[in-house]
Amino acid sequence: MAEAMGFYTDTTVCIGCKACEVACKSWNQLPAREGGQPELSGMSYDNTVRLSGTTWRHVKFIEQFDAPYDGRWLMMSDVCKHCVQAACLEVCPTGAIIRTEFDSVVIQSDVCNGCRACIGACPFGVIDINPVSATAQKCTLCYDRLGVGLEPACSKACPTDSIQFGPISELRTRAETRVGQLQAAGEKRAYLYGADPDGALGGLNSFYLLVDEPEVYGLPRDPKLPSRNVAKSSLFSGLGAALMGIVGLVSLRKRRMDERSESDEGSRPTTTPPA
Amino acid sequence: MSDTFFTEPPDWKWLIIFYFFVGGIAGGSLFLASILQLFGRPSDRPVIRLAFKVALVGAIISGILLTVDLGKPLRFFHMLIESETGRPTLKLWSPMSVGAWGLLFFSLFAFLGWLGARHEEGKLKWSPAALFTRGPLAAVNAVLGGIMGFFLAGYTGVLLSVTNRPIWADSNWLGALFLFSSASTAAAFLILLITRRGVTASASLEWLSRVDKSALILELLTLIVFLVSLGAVARVFIGWWGLVLVLGVLIAGILAPLAIGAGKVARVTDRLGTMAMLVLFGGFMLRVVVILASEQIHVASDQVMRS
Numbered sequence: 001m002a003e004a005m006g007f008y009t010d011t012t013v014c015i016g017c018k019a020c021e022v023a024c025k026s027w028n029q030l031p032a033r034e035g036g037q038p039e040l041s042g043m044s045y046d047n048t049v050r051l052s053g054t055t056w057r058h059v060k061f062i063e064q065f066d067a068p069y070d071g072r073w074l075m076m077s078d079v080c081k082h083c084v085q086a087a088c089l090e091v092c093p094t095g096a097i098i099r100t101e102f103d104s105v106v107i108q109s110d111v112c113n114g115c116r117a118c119i120g121a122c123p124f125g126v127i128d129i130n131p132v133s134a135t136a137q138k139c140t141l142c143y144d145r146l147g148v149g150l151e152p153a154c155s156k157a158c159p160t161d162s163i164q165f166g167p168i169s170e171l172r173t174r175a176e177t178r179v180g181q182l183q184a185a186g187e188k189r190a191y192l193y194g195a196d197p198d199g200a201l202g203g204l205n206s207f208y209l210l211v212d213e214p215e216v217y218g219l220p221r222d223p224k225l226p227s228r229n230v231a232k233s234s235l236f237s238g239l240g241a242a243l244m245g246i247v248g249l250v251s252l253r254k255r256r257m258d259e260r261s262e263s264d265e266g267s268r269p270t271t272t273p274p275a
Numbered sequence: 276m277s278d279t280f281f282t283e284p285p286d287w288k289w290l291i292i293f294y295f296f297v298g299g300i301a302g303g304s305l306f307l308a309s310i311l312q313l314f315g316r317p318s319d320r321p322v323i324r325l326a327f328k329v330a331l332v333g334a335i336i337s338g339i340l341l342t343v344d345l346g347k348p349l350r351f352f353h354m355l356i357e358s359e360t361g362r363p364t365l366k367l368w369s370p371m372s373v374g375a376w377g378l379l380f381f382s383l384f385a386f387l388g389w390l391g392a393r394h395e396e397g398k399l400k401w402s403p404a405a406l407f408t409r410g411p412l413a414a415v416n417a418v419l420g421g422i423m424g425f426f427l428a429g430y431t432g433v434l435l436s437v438t439n440r441p442i443w444a445d446s447n448w449l450g451a452l453f454l455f456s457s458a459s460t461a462a463a464f465l466i467l468l469i470t471r472r473g474v475t476a477s478a479s480l481e482w483l484s485r486v487d488k489s490a491l492i493l494e495l496l497t498l499i500v501f502l503v504s505l506g507a508v509a510r511v512f513i514g515w516w517g518l519v520l521v522l523g524v525l526i527a528g529i530l531a532p533l534a535i536g537a538g539k540v541a542r543v544t545d546r547l548g549t550m551a552m553l554v555l556f557g558g559f560m561l562r563v564v565v566i567l568a569s570e571q572i573h574v575a576s577d578q579v580m581r582s
Contacts, residue, residue, distance in 0.1 A: 050283075050574065087439060093372035094353040095364055113353045114346015116285035117371045120438035125283035125574040134346035218574060220278035226437045227368045229447055233436040237429035237450030241306075243493065244425070244458050248310040251485040255478060 004103035005146065006082055006205030007155060007163055008171035010178060011217070012190070014075040014162040016059050021048060021077075023157035024057040027142065031132055051078060053130030056139040057154050062216060076208065076217050077163055079154070080105065080126045080139035081194060084202030087225050088118035088127055096136075103168070103205055104141035112136050123201075123223035141205075168205055175209055187211060193219060201225065277508050279441040284570045290344040294337050295431045295562045296460070298378070299453060301333025302427030303461020305385055307486065309421030311479070312388075313414060322479040324395060326465055327388035330424070334382040337427075341378070355379065370434035377426045384420030391416075428457030435565070442569040445508040448501040449565065455494035460558035462487035463532075463551035470548045484547060487554060488536050495529050498561075516568040524564060528557010 024030070031054050033039055041047045046061035058078045065071030082104045089097045089105055096111035097118060107118070107127075112135035119127045119136060130137040142152035150156075155165035164171060175192050182190035189211045194204030200223045214221050308326030311319040342351045350358075354375035357364045366372040391407030393399035406412040432449030443449060462483045469480055502509050512520055532550040 090366075091369045091371065091437065093364075093366060093369050093375060094350075095357055096353070111350075111353060111358050112347070113350035115344075115354070115371060116287065116346070117369070117438075119283055120285035120287075120440045120443070123278065123282060123439045125281060128283065129286070129346055136346075215276065215281075218281060220281040222278055223281075224278065224439065226439055226444065229436040229444060230368055230370070230433070232447040233433040233450045236447055237433055237454055240451035240454040240493070240497070241425035241429060244306070244454065244490065245310070245421075247458075247489040247493070248307070248486055249314060251482055251489065252310070252314050254485065255482050259478070 002101045004084075004168040004205060005141065005166065006104070006168045006171060006207070007079065007141075007152075007165055008175045008195075008207055008209070009077055009079075009163050010175070010209045011074065011076040011162065012182065012187070012209060012211060013160045014059065014077055015160055016046075016061055016073075016075040017159060018048070018059045019157040019159060020154035020163055021055065021057045021059055023153040024139070025055070027145070027153035028056065028140075030054045030056065030130075051126050051128065051138070053128035053137045054132075056080070056137070060218060062218075064216075074212065074217070076210075077154070077158075078126075078218075079206055080141075081124055081201075081207075082139075082141055082205035083223075084197070084205065085225055086201070087121040087123055087223075090225060090227055091117045091121040093117060100141075100143055102141060102143070102146055104143065104146075106140045106143050107136055107138060109133050109135045109137065121226045123220050168203075171207075175207070178209060182209075182211075193217075277441060277445055279439055279444050279508070280572065281574055282439045282441075283574055284440065284572065285438070286570070287344075287566060288570065290340050292559075292562050292566050294340040294344070295453070295566070296559050297333050297340065298337040298431060299428055299457030299558065299562075300461045300464050301330045301337060301385070302381065302424045302429075303457040303459075304333065304465060305330035305381065305388070305424030306421045306428070306458075307424075307461055307465065307483070308388060309417040309424060311482075312417040313421075315479070315482075318476065319479045319482075320395065321474050321476050322465065322469065322483070324392035325468055325474065326461075327385060327392045329461075329464060329468070330385035330420075331382070331389040334378065334385050337378060338382065368437075370430055370437050374430050374434060377423060377430060381420075381423040381427045384416055384423055387416045388420055425454065428461075429454035435569075440569050441508055441572050442505065442511060442565065445506070446501050446504040448497055448504055452494065452497045452501050452561075455490050455497055456558045456561050459487050459490035459494055459554050462490060463554035463558075466547055467551040467555070470545075470551070480547070484536060484550075487550075488533060491529050491533050491554065495525075495533075498525070498529070511568055511572070516564055516571075519560060520564045520568075523560035524557050527553055528560055532557070 041049050044061055048055055048058050051058045060076045060078050062074035086105045094111055094113055096108045098106055100106050114135050127136050127138045151165045155163040172195050179190050193210050194207035197203040304326040308323050311323045342348045387407045390404040394404035395408045407416055429450045432453035435443035436449050438444050466483050532553040535546055535550045
């Protein structure tokens with residue numbers, strides 16, 4: 001396998017220009033929503049709102065305003081995390097989801113049958129159905145571009161280098177240096193989310209530099225694999241099945257005993273014995 | 276806040292709810308038929324035949340519902356066969372993969388049981404079918420069919436638990452809950468068919484009613500354990516879905532049938548019919564609540580971000 005490739009996203013330099021979103025849509029020929037009609041979210045300056053089957057990159061606007069002119073605006077370009085231990089790949093029953101030679105996770109649209117198991121399994125809410133193909137879709141880490149030595153469209157388009165692409169080991173070193181730089185400058189909250197290969201899901205091949213709790217960015221604190229529940233759930237179901245089987249057999253035995261006692265009563269002499 | 280609140284729903288709605296309900300009845304019917312086939316007596320034969328028919332029809336409906344629900348229904352076979360190599364595909368850690376094979380084998384055993392039933396009724400003259408009426412092959416079919424019946428009844432709950440969705444992945448008790456509910460709804464459905472069709476099977480009816488009541492009690496206990504195991508996530512049920520859970524599942528679907536069935540059941544077929552209908556309603560509502568209460572929850576970031 002070639003070296004693991006991925007994204008390091010430094011949210012502190014994201015300016016919310018959405019160039020990455022546009023580049024992603026453009027390169028991957030993803031359809032517009034509502035036939036291209038302007039659509040406003042009505043609750044945010046962000047009108048894309050979320051990742052979907054037709055939006056594989058989404059710049060989140062985290063708008064924390066208690067009062068006018070008093071607040072904070074965080075921005076984060078969100079995408080598939082290409083988890084080292086991927087929940088979607090784990091549950092996919094068709095084998096449509098594969099791990100590539102770049103350690104990225106790709107859905108093969110011609111194999112996917114749209115069962116949607118991966119959507120509920122993804123701990124980050126990344127995957128969705130593309131209404132055009134009727135299959136599950138998400139970021140491919142521009143697999144086609146990587147194959148010919150190009151970097152993904154989003155990182156290529158990012159004007160501030162908030163999204164950086166490269167070998168994961170190199171990106172980690174770069175990200176750690178940046179965290180040190182921010183902390184030295186007084187931003188003590190800076191930390192890396194998903195960069196630890198010994199952490200959740202074996203590390204994320206798309207990791208982030210954040211300056212607040214993960215939940216603030218809409219990220220789970222401790223993402224887990226769905227298979228964590230297989231053994232216990234199956235065990236409890238198995239015990240339930242055994243219990244139900246016993247109930248069935250005990251009920252049959254009870255029926256037999258009831259009938260026997262009824263027939264015993266029926267065969268008993270009804271006349272009163274002479275005094 | 277549970278990490279499950281940062282995920283998106285898979286849009287499993289009414290087709291899946293109906294599948295869980297119908298598949299549960301089919302699974303429950305096959306294991307009830309198997310128990311009677313193995314340990315019952317000749318007077319149970321009409322109910323055994325009926326249960327095999329219900330299992331087969333349920334399996335067919337289940338297959339149709341699941342296929343129609345796919346985004347690409349014509350690729351349904353990708354669940355079983357690798358499209359590139361043509362080899363069988365099975366992931367033991369993916370309940371959907373195991374479930375696809377489970378439903379296939381369930382259908383096979385239900386079909387063989389149905390063949391035996393048709394032959395016994397004189398509606399099928401094909402003599403090998405007699406092998407599945409009585410004898411060692413029928414017993415083997417009953418054992419394997421019973422196991423697959425239990426599987427189909429419970430795996431749907433396991434499938435929900437093996438996700439990252441709120442409610443579903445926050446408890447390990449959904450499989451057991453659905454299994455007991457499948458047992459109670461299957462028994463109720465058979466009771467309903469027997470009483471409506473006037474099948475002479477009072478002893479079998481009494482057994483089914485007894486099994487139904489026991490399954491309801493186990494379902495009630497598991498429902499309580501399930502809600503407790505959710506911990507803080509159970510707050511999702513404060514509101515509309517909680518009301519449906521209490522009124523539709525707990526009161527109408529479990530407590531009322533238990534109260535109605537408390538009398539001498541063998542002589543009160545009307546009462547049994549009412550009880551059965553309530554159990555079926557409760558079993559359906561259980562699946563509605565469990566699935567839709569989670570489906571309505573979208574990624575929490577919107578709320579968090581604006582808090």
